[in-house]
Amino acid sequence: MPDLNTATAIDLNQWHLKSEQDLIELQKRIIESTDPNRPEIVVCHGTGCLANASDKVSEALKAGLAKAGINAKVMPGIKKTGCQGFCSRGPLVLIRPQGLFYQQVKARDADEIIEKTLMRGEIVKRLLYKDPKTKKAIATEQEIPFYKLQKRVVLKNIGKIDPTDILDTISSGGYQALAKALTSMTPEQVVAEVEKSGLRGRGGAGFPAGRKWRSALTAIKKKGRPVYVVVNGDEGDPGAFMDRTIMEGDPHSVLEGLIIGAYALGAQNGYLYVRAEYPLAIKHLEKAMEQARCLGLLGENILNTGFSFDARINRGAGAFVCGESTALFTSIEGKPGNPRPKYVRSVEEGLWGRPTVLNNVETWANVPLIIRKGANWYSGLGVSNSTGTKVFSLVGKVNNVGLVEVPMGVPVSRIVEEIGGGVPGGAPFKAVQTGGPSGGCIPYSLKETPVDFDSLTKAGSMMGSGAMIVMDDSDCVVDVGRYFLRFLEEESCGKCLPCRLGLSRMREVLDRFSQGKGSEKEIDDLINLSQAIVDGALCALGSSAPNPVLTTIRYFKDEYLAHVQDQKCPAGVCKDLITYRIDEEKCTGCTACSKQCPSNCISGEKKKIHVIDASSCIKCGICKESCKFGAVLTV
Amino acid sequence: MKITFKINDKTVEARTGWTVLETAQHYGIDIPTLCHHESVTPSGACRLCMVELKEGNWSKLVASCIYPVKEGITIYTETERVSNVRRWVFEMLLSTCPASAKIRQMAANYGVASTRFPISNPDNKCMVCGLCSRVCEEVVGLSAISVVDRGVHKKIGAPFLRPTDVCVACGCCVSVCPTGAMQSFFDQVRGEPSMRLTQLTRQSAQEVKTS
Numbered sequence: 081m082p083d084l085n086t087a088t089a090i091d092l093n094q095w096h097l098k099s100e101q102d103l104i105e106l107q108k109r110i111i112e113s114t115d116p117n118r119p120e121i122v123v124c125h126g127t128g129c130l131a132n133a134s135d136k137v138s139e140a141l142k143a144g145l146a147k148a149g150i151n152a153k154v155m156p157g158i159k160k161t162g163c164q165g166f167c168s169r170g171p172l173v174l175i176r177p178q179g180l181f182y183q184q185v186k187a188r189d190a191d192e193i194i195e196k197t198l199m200r201g202e203i204v205k206r207l208l209y210k211d212p213k214t215k216k217a218i219a220t221e222q223e224i225p226f227y228k229l230q231k232r233v234v235l236k237n238i239g240k241i242d243p244t245d246i247l248d249t250i251s252s253g254g255y256q257a258l259a260k261a262l263t264s265m266t267p268e269q270v271v272a273e274v275e276k277s278g279l280r281g282r283g284g285a286g287f288p289a290g291r292k293w294r295s296a297l298t299a300i301k302k303k304g305r306p307v308y309v310v311v312n313g314d315e316g317d318p319g320a321f322m323d324r325t326i327m328e329g330d331p332h333s334v335l336e337g338l339i340i341g342a343y344a345l346g347a348q349n350g351y352l353y354v355r356a357e358y359p360l361a362i363k364h365l366e367k368a369m370e371q372a373r374c375l376g377l378l379g380e381n382i383l384n385t386g387f388s389f390d391a392r393i394n395r396g397a398g399a400f401v402c403g404e405s406t407a408l409f410t411s412i413e414g415k416p417g418n419p420r421p422k423y424v425r426s427v428e429e430g431l432w433g434r435p436t437v438l439n440n441v442e443t444w445a446n447v448p449l450i451i452r453k454g455a456n457w458y459s460g461l462g463v464s465n466s467t468g469t470k471v472f473s474l475v476g477k478v479n480n481v482g483l484v485e486v487p488m489g490v491p492v493s494r495i496v497e498e499i500g501g502g503v504p505g506g507a508p509f510k511a512v513q514t515g516g517p518s519g520g521c522i523p524y525s526l527k528e529t530p531v532d533f534d535s536l537t538k539a540g541s542m543m544g545s546g547a548m549i550v551m552d553d554s555d556c557v558v559d560v561g562r563y564f565l566r567f568l569e570e571e572s573c574g575k576c577l578p579c580r581l582g583l584s585r586m587r588e589v590l591d592r593f594s595q596g597k598g599s600e601k602e603i604d605d606l607i608n609l610s611q612a613i614v615d616g617a618l619c620a621l622g623s624s625a626p627n628p629v630l631t632t633i634r635y636f637k638d639e640y641l642a643h644v645q646d647q648k649c650p651a652g653v654c655k656d657l658i659t660y661r662i663d664e665e666k667c668t669g670c671t672a673c674s675k676q677c678p679s680n681c682i683s684g685e686k687k688k689i690h691v692i693d694a695s696s697c698i699k700c701g702i703c704k705e706s707c708k709f710g711a712v713l714t715v
Numbered sequence: 716m717k718i719t720f721k722i723n724d725k726t727v728e729a730r731t732g733w734t735v736l737e738t739a740q741h742y743g744i745d746i747p748t749l750c751h752h753e754s755v756t757p758s759g760a761c762r763l764c765m766v767e768l769k770e771g772n773w774s775k776l777v778a779s780c781i782y783p784v785k786e787g788i789t790i791y792t793e794t795e796r797v798s799n800v801r802r803w804v805f806e807m808l809l810s811t812c813p814a815s816a817k818i819r820q821m822a823a824n825y826g827v828a829s830t831r832f833p834i835s836n837p838d839n840k841c842m843v844c845g846l847c848s849r850v851c852e853e854v855v856g857l858s859a860i861s862v863v864d865r866g867v868h869k870k871i872g873a874p875f876l877r878p879t880d881v882c883v884a885c886g887c888c889v890s891v892c893p894t895g896a897m898q899s900f901f902d903q904v905r906g907e908p909s910m911r912l913t914q915l916t917r918q919s920a921q922e923v924k925t926s
């Protein structure tokens with residue numbers, strides 16, 4: 081078997097780094113021992129591509145290469161990386177150094193890739209990405225609009241490095257920020273640098289990270305140590321996978337940030353609270369920690385500077401509310417993850433009642449960048465009150481579903497229409513839900529809204545953790561509200577009355593609206609009830625839960641009125657308000673619908689017009705989906 | 716040390732460590748409460764005690780039973796936002812524990828006589844504030860009963876909702892319950908008296924032996 085490994089000849093166990101010079105020396109050796117001209121086949125092993133069998137693709141490529149027996153000098157390496165962001169086009173295969181980008185690759189394509197591209201230097205045209213607008217095939221990653229318009233800073237290593245090999249991270253400059261902080265900066269200087277960068281928390285509320293660290297220092301002055309540093313990796317928003325991608329694809333970036341934070345605050349212990357449904361993230365973080373310990377970058381006497389710090393992983397308790405800071409602490413302490421009814425800040429009284437700094441995965445991953453390249457470089461990205469970049473997961477009615485990183489302050493339209501390629505079919509989008517289940521909707525008319533913390537809040541929505549759900553004309557705002565409320569109702573811990581009972585009540589009112597029952601007065605009541613929950617709930621799960629309903633009433637009041645006054649659902653979603661009918665002009669009598677209808681209520685002979693018997697129609701909508709001629713209508 | 720601040724434009728003085736509610740009660744300012752009891756740790760569950768904290772143009776609602784006093788703050792106990800929360804909470808209470816006469820009385824005093832929420836169980840009195848279980852744990856020291864389940868399914872019960880022999884039938888939970896619900900639950904948690912006796916006898920026998 082030839083050596084397809086991209087790993088270098090360097091033996092990890094022979095190295096225990098004792099200084100910044102050692103780290104740089106190691107990086108040099110790794111770079112020297114890799115041939116820059118050696119072809120590299122990069123196969124995405126992110127969760128999305130794996131779900132489409134990218135592991136079979138890498139196996140097939142491996143087997144194919146062995147069989148082809150290419151001259152050992154040009155023997156390509158196969159590298160498995162984390163999610164490269166363009167999940168809707170997966171499985172992805174990149175060929176370096178040319179940078180060829182193959183998409184939707186199947187195991188059976190392996191031989192052709194080897195034969196044509198690797199042996200003859202030709203392009204396999206049918207595997208290239210085709211721009212849906214220009215219909216042109218694009219050969220390299222850099223030219224694809226989805227990537228070209230992004231600014232990948234936090235995600236820059238993902239898709240390039242093997243997340244299970246620390247040497248790959250070190251080769252691309254990993255841990256140099258840590259070395260810099262430990263050897264040439266005081267803890268105070270580290271805190272000052274983070275403050276100056278303007279970095280704001282990426283987990284939801286957007287609290288300035290530097291200010292949080294500073295208040296922790298003040299609390300430590302009063303209460304002494306220990307102090308804890310904690311990573312919030314509980315990501316539970318439907319449709320969000322930013323943090324998962326970072327933990328899976330570049331675990332060292334989170335770890336390095338955490339160690340730097342620990343140094344700045346004088347913490348000896350840290351925790352990574354990771355959602356239990358993310359086994360790959362846990363595995364990669366565990367491996368990362370093990371390898372970092374082996375190299376002397378974690379544990380006792382890091383880089384021989386006298387600073388010691390270690391961390392451990394906690395699996396999330398499986399409830400959305402456990403991502404809330406105080407619930408997360410009680411969960412780490414081994415108790416049920418309920419929010420604490422207290423008006424104290426966690427920097428003063430967090431985990432085990434001690435001063436604690438809790439930051440989100442992406443927040444921590446930004447820290448090494450700030451330390452390495454400086455606060456000025458960092459704050460040059462983005463806009464004045466929201467510096468840096470933000471990673472978004474783009475899902476819903478959009479062509480390019482995937483992970484996107486852009487500088488703060490770009491307009492919504494850039495993300496949805498240019499990078500995301502807009503709504504399939506080319507119609508304008510209706511609204512974008514930002515900020516997860518407790519965020520809000522930005523309507524098409526506000527599509528030039530800059531995506532930064534303050535502008536989104538002003539529009540009634542929020543940054544949240546960065547999930548973006550694109551909706552089109554076939555999405556009903558009443559239905560969307562019901563969906564999010566049902567989610568939060570299930571996730572409410574039940575401790576406080578406004579959330580436990582109020583959310584169910586809001587959902588029941590929307591259920592009635594979806595049946596055409598209700599009145600304008602009830603819409604006003606709903607706004608008042610929402611306000612009572614916003615004002616009254618104990619934690620942010622409850623107090624932000626009414627946001628989707630409040631923003632949709634603000635921007636789409638007509639659609640609510642159509643439901644309660646005219647008994648119509650303009651989007652054709654609410655079953656009780658629609659009937660399915662076949663357009664006689666368009667029906668070709670292909671019989672597709674009548675074959676699919678589960679309740680056998682479509683009649684008509686072959687090549688003759690078909691008719692739906694409304695009395696036995698169960699409104700499943702299968703006929704509409706199955707008709708290729710768009711003849712099934714909802715009215 | 717004295718802390719000076721304002722409640723409803725009136726200057727008040729409090730000791731360090733007091734809550735806004737304690738200060739208000741000290742001055743005879745009425746704030747409705749339900750889940751609060753001075754002998755156990757507060758849970759902040761009912762949200763009836765919400766008051767408005769104002770700072771210039773900006774304001775927010777806080778739960779007075781847990782909000783610690785701070786020098787110079789301005790508190791209003793009966794604003795439009797406050798009463799919007801309380802009125803809705805009362806409507807929620809009327810729907811979730813309609814059988815509680817105490818709750819109906821409190822709501823009526825606040826001017827809330829009916830509810831727009833559906834009533835799922837007309838016989839229920841419990842609002843799951845957890846006072847009973849906190850008393851049992853913190854004062855009696857037994858944890859015979861606890862809050863089980865989460866979200867809308869949250870309820871009070873002995874472990875596995877069976878009568879428990881851990882309970883010594885002291886009745887503390889009954890006396891602290893603000894809705895009168897524990898009275899009706901009592902037989903469900905306190906277990907068989909005979910069992911309890913045998914267990915106690917066994918225990919004291921054990922103690923005699925070991926001493």
Ligand SMILES: Cc1cc2nc3c(=O)[nH]c(=O)nc-3n(C[C@H](O)[C@H](O)[C@H](O)COP(=O)(O)O)c2cc1C
Binds near residue numbers: 287405406545620621
């Ligand atoms: C119901 C609820 C769920 C939350 N879930 C998460 C989460 O999964 N990840 C996260 O980083 N923050 C989450 N947060 C926000 C955290 O409470 C906290 O603000 C954040 O972790 C702080 O880190 P940051 O300042 O770096 O954003 C959640 C908040 C609430 C109210």
Ligand code: SF4
Binds near residue numbers: 419573579619
């Ligand atoms: S707002 Fe909801 S999740 Fe938060 S404490 Fe209250 S009941 Fe629990």
Ligand code: SF4
Binds near residue numbers: 855889
């Ligand atoms: S009566 Fe039983 S359940 Fe109630 S407080 Fe006493 S021991 Fe606890």
Ligand code: SF4
Binds near residue numbers: 843847893894897
């Ligand atoms: S029984 Fe009474 S004290 Fe116990 S939770 Fe119910 S209402 Fe509260």
Ligand code: FES
Binds near residue numbers: 166170
């Ligand atoms: S998992 Fe491969 S691109 Fe996202």
Ligand code: FES
Binds near residue numbers: 748761763765778
């Ligand atoms: S009395 Fe304060 S929340 Fe119940």
